[in-house]
Amino acid sequence: MRLSLAAAIYHGRVHRRLGLGPRSRLDMLRNLVTALVRHERIEAPWARADEMRFYAERLIDYGKRGDADEQAMRMADFWLTEKDLIHKLFKLLAPRFQSYSGNYTRLLQIPNRENLDRAKMAVIEYKGNPFPPLIVVHRDNEKTLLNQLLKGYREDILKTRATQVPEEAPASLYTGTAV
Amino acid sequence: YFSSSALLRANSGEPPKFQPPPKPVIIDKSKVVVERRFLSPEFIPPRGRKDPLKYYIERIDMIRRRKVLNIPEFYVGSILSVTTADPYASDKTSRFVGICIQRGGKGLGATFVLRNVIEGQGVEFCYEIYNPRIQEIKVLKLEKRLDDNLMYLRDALTEYSTFDVNMKPVPYSPNDEIPVNQLKVKMKPKPWSKRWERPYFNIQGIHFELPEEIMEEAQKLSQPWIKFDMLREYNTSELEKKIWNEVNEKLKK
Numbered sequence: 001m002r003l004s005l006a007a008a009i010y011h012g013r014v015h016r017r018l019g020l021g022p023r024s025r026l027d028m029l030r031n032l033v034t035a036l037v038r039h040e041r042i043e044a045p046w047a048r049a050d051e052m053r054f055y056a057e058r059l060i061d062y063g064k065r066g067d068a069d070e071q072a073m074r075m076a077d078f079w080l081t082e083k084d085l086i087h088k089l090f091k092l093l094a095p096r097f098q099s100y101s102g103n104y105t106r107l108l109q110i111p112n113r114e115n116l117d118r119a120k121m122a123v124i125e126y127k128g129n130p131f132p133p134l135i136v137v138h139r140d141n142e143k144t145l146l147n148q149l150l151k152g153y154r155e156d157i158l159k160t161r162a163t164q165v166p167e168e169a170p171a172s173l174y175t176g177t178a179v
Numbered sequence: 180y181f182s183s184s185a186l187l188r189a190n191s192g193e194p195p196k197f198q199p200p201p202k203p204v205i206i207d208k209s210k211v212v213v214e215r216r217f218l219s220p221e222f223i224p225p226r227g228r229k230d231p232l233k234y235y236i237e238r239i240d241m242i243r244r245r246k247v248l249n250i251p252e253f254y255v256g257s258i259l260s261v262t263t264a265d266p267y268a269s270d271k272t273s274r275f276v277g278i279c280i281q282r283g284g285k286g287l288g289a290t291f292v293l294r295n296v297i298e299g300q301g302v303e304f305c306y307e308i309y310n311p312r313i314q315e316i317k318v319l320k321l322e323k324r325l326d327d328n329l330m331y332l333r334d335a336l337t338e339y340s341t342f343d344v345n346m347k348p349v350p351y352s353p354n355d356e357i358p359v360n361q362l363k364v365k366m367k368p369k370p371w372s373k374r375w376e377r378p379y380f381n382i383q384g385i386h387f388e389l390p391e392e393i394m395e396e397a398q399k400l401s402q403p404w405i406k407f408d409m410l411r412e413y414n415t416s417e418l419e420k421k422i423w424n425e426v427n428e429k430l431k432k
Contacts, residue, residue, distance in 0.1 A: 012228060014410060026404050058409040078407045 016051050029055055030079055036105075037085045037093070041125035041134075046109060049122040053105050055079070056124070060104045063094035096128050103127075108134055215353060217252045218423050220282060221289030221308065226413050237286035238422070242429045244309045250316055255279050256324030256360060258342055259293060261306055262315045272314060275304050276344045280329035294332060296341040301333065320349045323359045325383035334371040335364040335385075378402075 018025040032052045035042050037059075044052070059079055065072040067090040076086045097104050110121040123134065140147060222241070224234040244250075253259055258278050265273040277293030280303070284290050287309050294303045306313060332340045339362075363386035366375075375382050376389060378401035387394065405411065 022402065023404055026408060055409055058412075062409075075407060075409070 016047055018048060018051065025051075030081060033059060033079050034081045034085060036124060036126065037080060037089060038082065040129040041123060041131055043110060043121055043123050045113075046120040046122040049107055049124040053107055053124060056126070057102065057104050059089065060093060060097050063089045064097070066090070066094075093126065100127070106134070216423060218419055218426070219250070219252070219289075219308075221285050222422050222426060223285070223415050223419060225285050234286060238426065239429075240287055241309060242426060244311075245430065248313065248316070250308060251318045253279060253291075253316075253318050253321060254323045254357065255282055255327055255329055257318055257322055258320040258346070259291075260315075260317045260319055261293065261304075261313060263306070263310075264312045264314055274344075275302075276319065276342060276346070277302075277304065278329070278332070278340065278342060280332055294329075294340050295344075296337045297344070299337070301337065301340060317348065318351075319346055321351050321357060323357050325359070325361065325363075326381075328380075329384070330373070331366070331371075331375045331380075331382060331385055332364065334373075334375065335366050339364050 015022075015025070019028045028048065029052050032042070032044055032048060033056050036052070036056055042049075059076070062069075062072040062075045067073055067076075067086075073086075076089055077083075080086050080089065105124055105126055107122055107124050110123055112118040113121050125131075125134065142148070142151070222238060224231065256279065258276065260274060260276040262272050262274045264271060275293060275295070277295035279291050280294050281292045282289070283292075284307075289308045290305050291308060292303055292305045294301065296302070308316075362384065364384055365386050365388070369389075373380065374397070375385055376387055376394060376397045378398065
């Protein structure tokens with residue numbers, strides 16, 4: 001059950017209509033899931049990536065069941081067209097996500113495609129992949145005036161705390177080491 | 180049969196020592212009630228975006244009704260007799276016996292359809308389980324069939340839908356497993372109300388005697404990819420456990 005529905009989906013239906021029909025839609029999503037399992041981070045049109053997300057996460061849940069489970073093996077056999085990835089799913093991805101209970105993927109929007117269609121693109125990746133992170137947290141430059149003043153203020157406070165503590169040591173409960 | 184005294188004689192030439200036979204262990208199954216977890220399907224909320232509060236409130240009302248009227252466990256394919264209140268009958272009740280062909284609806288609006296053939300005329304009654312006019316629901320024969328939906332009995336020969344109105348209830352102990360009737364029903368000639376041979380209905384309980392071309396045409400419409408479509412799966416096992424505990428606690432009070 002998805003809470004975010006595109007405008008084309010109506011009256012609570014959860015399947016998007018992709019490709020030539022239901023079989024074509026499943027085949028397309030199957031190719032995308034195989035590519036995701038192989039490369040662990042792919043770019044795709046946003047609608048297809050959003051549709052694929054559910055199947056990718058469910059596939060990991062099946063992988064967590066273990067390859068002794070017949071149903072899990074049949075599912076993996078259908079969804080992964082390249083058969084060497086079945087081994088990767090059960091032996092690499094399933095143990096990696098053992099601690100997670102859900103949300104194994106991350107979907108982020110990208111600037112529109114350069115082609116004539118200007119399609120809304122997204123990048124979808126499995127968490128814990130070996131590539132550098134997509135969202136890089138930038139810290140502000142330390143050399144700006146405001147940051148230098150704040151740094152000095154921080155150091156002053158620590159100094160005053162260090163000088164005050166030995167005077168109040170018999171009265172206070174604070175027994176930590178001085179900075 | 181095996182006799183222990185014969186073995187003793189075989190071991191040595193001496194006369195056998197009298198060994199009393201082992202005491203029979205009586206397991207009185209009528210007293211040991213194995214609690215079979217049957218949760219009526221109308222308790223399980225369907226997939227959707229509705230607030231679960233609605234289903235919780237409905238469940239409270241359903242349990243209140245169940246404390247007054249005993250609604251037994253039954254499945255599609257079991258034969259029931261239902262007595263309802265009828266203001267225009269001489270003894271103010273009306274009784275109907277039939278085979279349950281469908282159980283539909285969730286919550287308080289849950290229904291079941293009973294079918295019988297009376298004096299050559301097929302009759303179907305759709306009863307609401309929690310309708311206050313229903314005075315008694317009795318299971319005459321508890322069994323399951325190969326399908327969840329026996330609507331094809333409308334197009335089957337009438338002998339498969341006739342049940343004696345005065346039939347005696349078949350005794351059933353709660354420890355046994357529910358028997359699955361493997362009956363394959365023979366149909367009237369086509370046309371039928373629905374094309375039951377098509378794989379969409381997934382009917383196991385019909386003995387098809389159609390020509391092979393029609394069966395092959397029907398198989399062309401099968402969608403084998405549906406069973407791999409994970410979005411269609413609705414796993415109710417955890418929900419069922421929670422609701423089962425909740426319902427049991429309230430019913431015991």
